[in-house]
Amino acid sequence: MNKGNKNLAVIGLGLIGTSILHAIKLKFDNEFVTYAYDLNLKHRQIVENLNIADYVVNDIKKAVEKADIVILAVPVGVMGNVAKEVCIYLKKGTILTDTGSTKVSVINDIKKHISSDVYFIPSHPLAGTEHSGPKSGFATLFENRYWIIVSSVKNDKTLILENIFSKFGAIIEYMDADYHDKALAITSHLPHLIAFTIVGTASNLELDLKNDIIRYAATGFRDFTRLASSDPTMWRDIFLNNNEAILEILDRFNKDLLELKKYIKQKNKKELFDFFSKTRRIRSKIVKVGQHEYEDFKKI
Amino acid sequence: MNKGNKNLAVIGLGLIGTSILHAIKLKFDNEFVTYAYDLNLKHRQIVENLNIADYVVNDIKKAVEKADIVILAVPVGVMGNVAKEVCIYLKKGTILTDTGSTKVSVINDIKKHISSDVYFIPSHPLAGTEHSGPKSGFATLFENRYWIIVSSVKNDKTLILENIFSKFGAIIEYMDADYHDKALAITSHLPHLIAFTIVGTASNLELDLKNDIIRYAATGFRDFTRLASSDPTMWRDIFLNNNEAILEILDRFNKDLLELKKYIKQKNKKELFDFFSKTRRIRSKIVKVGQHEYEDFKKI
Numbered sequence: 001m002n003k004g005n006k007n008l009a010v011i012g013l014g015l016i017g018t019s020i021l022h023a024i025k026l027k028f029d030n031e032f033v034t035y036a037y038d039l040n041l042k043h044r045q046i047v048e049n050l051n052i053a054d055y056v057v058n059d060i061k062k063a064v065e066k067a068d069i070v071i072l073a074v075p076v077g078v079m080g081n082v083a084k085e086v087c088i089y090l091k092k093g094t095i096l097t098d099t100g101s102t103k104v105s106v107i108n109d110i111k112k113h114i115s116s117d118v119y120f121i122p123s124h125p126l127a128g129t130e131h132s133g134p135k136s137g138f139a140t141l142f143e144n145r146y147w148i149i150v151s152s153v154k155n156d157k158t159l160i161l162e163n164i165f166s167k168f169g170a171i172i173e174y175m176d177a178d179y180h181d182k183a184l185a186i187t188s189h190l191p192h193l194i195a196f197t198i199v200g201t202a203s204n205l206e207l208d209l210k211n212d213i214i215r216y217a218a219t220g221f222r223d224f225t226r227l228a229s230s231d232p233t234m235w236r237d238i239f240l241n242n243n244e245a246i247l248e249i250l251d252r253f254n255k256d257l258l259e260l261k262k263y264i265k266q267k268n269k270k271e272l273f274d275f276f277s278k279t280r281r282i283r284s285k286i287v288k289v290g291q292h293e294y295e296d297f298k299k300i
Numbered sequence: 301m302n303k304g305n306k307n308l309a310v311i312g313l314g315l316i317g318t319s320i321l322h323a324i325k326l327k328f329d330n331e332f333v334t335y336a337y338d339l340n341l342k343h344r345q346i347v348e349n350l351n352i353a354d355y356v357v358n359d360i361k362k363a364v365e366k367a368d369i370v371i372l373a374v375p376v377g378v379m380g381n382v383a384k385e386v387c388i389y390l391k392k393g394t395i396l397t398d399t400g401s402t403k404v405s406v407i408n409d410i411k412k413h414i415s416s417d418v419y420f421i422p423s424h425p426l427a428g429t430e431h432s433g434p435k436s437g438f439a440t441l442f443e444n445r446y447w448i449i450v451s452s453v454k455n456d457k458t459l460i461l462e463n464i465f466s467k468f469g470a471i472i473e474y475m476d477a478d479y480h481d482k483a484l485a486i487t488s489h490l491p492h493l494i495a496f497t498i499v500g501t502a503s504n505l506e507l508d509l510k511n512d513i514i515r516y517a518a519t520g521f522r523d524f525t526r527l528a529s530s531d532p533t534m535w536r537d538i539f540l541n542n543n544e545a546i547l548e549i550l551d552r553f554n555k556d557l558l559e560l561k562k563y564i565k566q567k568n569k570k571e572l573f574d575f576f577s578k579t580r581r582i583r584s585k586i587v588k589v590g591q592h593e594y595e596d597f598k599k600i
Binding site: 186190197198213217221227228229230232235247254272282 | 426446482483484486487488490491493494495496497498499500501502503504505509513514516517521523524525526527528529530532533535536539540543546547549550552553554556557560561563564565567569572573575576577578579580582
C-alpha cells in the first residue's frame with residue numbers, strides 16, 4: 001500500500017464519523033492515513049472490524065498528535081470537552097473542523113481551546129438518517145447534500161476542507177454561524193421537535209384510549225415516527241445549544257398554528273383552502289437532492 | 301370479451317377513484333363491468349384515454365342506474381350532494397360505499413338520502429400520496445394498506461366489499477365511525493395540519509429574512525413539504541368535517557409542545573433526553589406495511 005503523507009483523524013465514531021471514514025476509503029486513492037478514535041471501546045471495535053480506518057487507536061493523543069486534519073464528530077454537548085483534550089496534542093498548522101448541528105454554541109465551546117497556530121474551521125454536513133452508531137455509517141451519506149463551512153473568508157485552508165467534502169459528493173456553502181443556526185432551526189430542529197411531540201401525543205392518547213391506534217399510521221404519522229426515532233443524545237444537545245433560535249421559530253410556528261386552529265373552529269372554508277394551497281407551491285422550491293434518504297426510508 | 305354480469309360504478313376520478321379502476325382492471329378477471337363518472341370533463345377524458353373503465357359516462361344516472369356496487373370517491377365536502385344525486389337512480393339491493401377520510405360527518409351527509417332497499421356501507425382506504433387527480437392513480441395503491449369498513453356487523457354485503465378490497469391487496473378492519481375519526485385525527489389529520497403549518501411558517505420566515513433558507517431543507521422539513529403539498533380541497537374538507545376530533549387532538553398536542561418548550565427554556569437535560577428516548581421506542585410499533593409510499597417518495 002502506497003499511502004499518502006497526510007494524516008486525518010476522526011474523533012467520534014457515530015453515523016457521521018464512520019460515514020466520513022467510509023467515504024475517505026471509497027473516494028480517495030490512499031491520499032490520507034486515517035486515525036479513528038471514540039471514547040466507547042465497542043465503537044472502536046466495530047470500526048476496527050469494518051476496516052475503514054488505518055489506525056483505530058485507544059488514546060485520543062495517538063489519534064491527533066500527527067494529524068494534519070482533525071474532524072470532531074461528537075455530540076454537540078461534548079464538543080467543548082473533546083476539543084479541550086484534543087487541542088493539547090495538535091501540531092502546528094493542523095486544520096480542525098467539527099460536524100456539529102449547531103454552530104454558535106459549538107464555536108464558543110471550542111474556540112477557547114484553540115492555540116493560534118491551529119486553524120479551526122467549523123463545518124456542518126446537512127446529512128443524516130434516523131439511525132445512529134458506528135454501524136449506521138455509509139460512504140454515500142454526503143452525496144448531493146449541503147456541507148456548510150462557517151467562515152467569512154475562503155483561503156488555502158478552507159479549500160482543503162472544501163476539496164475533501166466535495167469529493168464526498170457534498171455541495172459546499174459558506175455562511176456565518178448565526179445564519180446557520182436560524183436556517184437549521186426552521187428546516188431541521190423545529191421539524192424534529194414537532195415530530196418528537198406528535199409521536200409523544202399519540203402515545204399518551206393510546207394509553208388513555210387503551211387501544212393501539214398508532215398501527216393505523218399512514219403517510220404522515222409514519223414520517224414523524226421516523227424523525228422521532230433519531231438519536232436522543234444528539235437531539236437533546238441540539239435543543240440545549242440552539243435554544244434561542246429554536247424558541248424564536250417555535251413562537252412563530254405557534255402563532256401560525258393558532259391562526260389555523262381559529263379557521264378550523266370557525267369552519268372557514270376560504271381561509272383553509274388558501275392556506276393549504278399556498279404551502280403546496282413551496283415544495284417546488286426544494287432542491288432535488290440525493291436519493292439515499294429515500295433508500296434509507298425503505299428500510300422502515 | 302366475456303365480461304361478468306356485475307356492474308360497478310366509480311364516482312369521482314381522482315387519485316382514489318382511478319386507483320380503484322386500475323386495481324379492478326389489473327386484479328379482477330373480467331368479473332365487473334365498470335362505469336366511471338366525474339363532474340369534470342377533463343378528468344373523464346383522461347380516464348377514457350387511460351382505458352381503465354368499460355364505460356366512461358357523461359351522466360351520473362348512466363353510471364349508477366345498473367350498478368350493483370357504487371363507490372363514491374369524491375371529496376368529503378361534496379359527499380352528501382353527490383349521494384343525493386346518485387340515490388335517485390339506484391336499483392334495489394345496490395351496495396353503496398364511499399372512500400371519505402372522515403366518517404361521522406360523511407355518514408350523516410349520505411344516510412339521509414339512502415332508501416331502505418339500498419345497502420350503505422361506509423369505508424375508508426388508508427392510502428394516498430401527495431399527488432392528486434386522475435393521472436396520479438395506480439393499481440397497487442391499496443396493497444398492504446388498511447381499508448376500514450364502518451359496520452357493526454359482518455354479513456354477505458360487507459363480505460362483498462371485503463372481497464374486493466382484499467383482492468386489491470388491502471388489510472380489512474372493521475370499526476365504528478367515532479373511533480375511526482379519532483384514530484385518523486392523530487395518525488393522519490394532525491400530522492398534515494402540522495406539516496401545512498410548519499411549511500407556512502418557513503415561508504413567512506423567508507419573506508422576513510428576504511432569503512431562501514428552505515433550500516437547506518434536509519430530512520425532516522422535506523417530509524413536511526411532501527405532506528403539505530397534498531390536495532388542498534381534500535384537506536380543507538377533512539378539517540371542516542372532522543373538526544371536533546381534530547381540535548381535541550390539537551389541544552393535547554399543544555399541551556405536550558408547551559411542556560417540551562418549557563424544558564428547552566429551562567435547558568432541562570434530563571427531561572429532554574427522557575422525552576426523546578421515549579418516542580424512539582414507539583416507532584417499532586408501527587406495522588411494516590407496503591412499499592409504494594416509499595417508491596412514491598422517491599419521485600420528489
